[in-house]
Amino acid sequence: MRAPTGIQYDLTLQTPSGTARAVVTEVAAGLRSYSVNGIDLVETFDEFVQPPMAAGIVLVPWPNRIRDGQWTQNGIKRQLALTEPTRQNAIHGLLRFAAYCELSRQSDSVTLGATVFPQSGYPFHLETEVTYALTADGLNVTHRVTNVGAEAAPVAVGAHPYLKIGDVPTGDLVVRVDAATHLDVDDRLNPTGETPVDDTRFDLRAGIAVGDLDLDDGFGGVGSAGEHTLTASDGRRVTLWGDENMRYVQVFTPRIFPVSTAGAEPIRGQAIAIEPMTAPADAFNSGAGLLWLEPGEQWVVRWGIRPTGFDLSA
Secondary structure: OOOOOOOEEEEEEEEOOEEEEEEEEOEOOOEEEEEEOOEEOEOOOOOOOOOHHHOOOEEOOOOOEEEOOEEEEOOEEEEOOOOEOOOOEEEOOOOOOOEOEEEEEEOOEEEEEEEEOOEOOEOOOEEEEEEEEEOOOOEEEEEEEEEOOOOOEEEOOEEOOEEOOOOOOHHHOEEEEOEEEEEEEOOOOOEEEEEEOOOOOOOOOOOEEHHHOOOEEEEEEEOOOOEEEEEOOOOOEEEEEEOOOOOEEEEEOOOOEEEEOOOOOOEEEOOEEEEEEOOOOOHHHHOOOOEEEOOOOEEEEEEEEEEEOOOOOO
16 A cells, blocks of 8 residues: 555665654655654654644645735635634645655765646746755755746745654644744634734743644744744753744644544644744735745745754663
């Protein structure tokens, strides 16, 4: 039986601290696993199931939602497929179920590519690439988007990793999100405004236990370092970082994520996705963080996961 996420690209790197491993999937160029010395740093899933709750996938040419799947370009109304039918939105771009092709591969890295062809609601032509590379310091991810069409194209990039620290219950971990504003939303999770997080429950800059949160919320005003962390009581920490393009982040804390698939039925519990994004939800309408990529222009965006405080030689 073939895996529903296609080819599984296994990456391994022997570092001075120990062994780092990752698995990247052909479909959605998704991050299915990442570990150091056998300690999982992202929620993983079996290769014979689809990514639960969009785990690990690449979000291009927009992350998050577009209200009603509609936006207007120069007076022309564009209609995208409603891929979140329960809320009548278009969600997570156009490559969520696309097969990427292998462009280059080494034992510790892989570069995959996929084309966004002109289509209903998005009449633009893009070539996209994503490189996953294991390093001594962590996992580095590089996105490249090139406009191969004849007119400027609206583009945003995001990713959907669920972070964890081994077998520590995620609810017991402390999350810190370096973001100064909260994206207020309606009952369909579409933005209605942006407000400072000061003195609100959305101020996660000082840290809060994941178990105290119930979020599917976007944040802006990401700090200059672009770093968000998940910390265990023993001091081990996983940092998700983004470059200067990643000025937004989505934090999602579902309590029904399949945190273990060891048995016949998955064990469900709390997980946390910390999703770096170059633009927030509904950016095609608001223009916030949206890049109009000119014909022939290439855009490079980087993010990664960095573990610290781990005894990798144990």
